[in-house]
Amino acid sequence: AAVRTLEFWTVVMVSAIFGLMITGFTFHLVAIGAEAGVNEQKALVIFIPAACISIPAGFAISWVSDRLGIKRVLLFMCMAQLLCYAALGFLHLRVGYVLSILGLGLAGACMGPVMTLSMPAFFGRRHLGAIQGKYQSFMVFASAIGPLYFALVEHVSGAFRDAMLYALVAPVMGLVLTLKLQDRRY
Secondary structure, three states, X not given: OHHHOHHHHHHHHHHHHHHHHHHHHHHOHHHHHHHHOOOXXXXXXXXXXXXXXXXXXXXXXXXXXXXXXXXXXXXXXXXXXXXXXXHHOOOOOHHHHHHHHHHHHHHHHHHHHHHHHHHHHHHOOOOHHHHHHHHHHHHHHHHHHHXXXXXXXXXXXXXXXXXXXXXXXXXXXXXXXXXXXXXXXX
16 A cells, blocks of 8 residues: 555655666766766765765764654755755866765765655554565665666766756655655654
């Protein structure tokens, strides 16, 4: 029954698109950096400061989710994804590089709370294994097709940058759909 709900598909979309984008970005990182005029070392190091943001922010977001509910975490994750994807499209600019690190770190910080708290918050603990299994299957599938998505967009448009910019549609849809959800705490 969970797979027939707006809650399930909203959480799947918000988190799966992030998995798709990060896997695709990671797979093509050196080529994306070269396209943007960023040297290989600077491109490869982008995940270190993002992790330095993601780890403490993840603790804070987990703590906040207990008080504010999962809906606000989903909204924040969508906004962080918007920042991340938009900024990744402008890696050639210093502000784009810095904001991509910030967006990547903050969106990544939301993944743990979203993955562990959203399904019990919306559907309770009964049948949680089956619900979480379906959710995880979509996450794995989206992550697996991330490199293909980037390669196809680059092949058709001639630029990896377009893959990031096209992906902005998903967090915008995620924001709209999340606003329709009832706020829940687990």
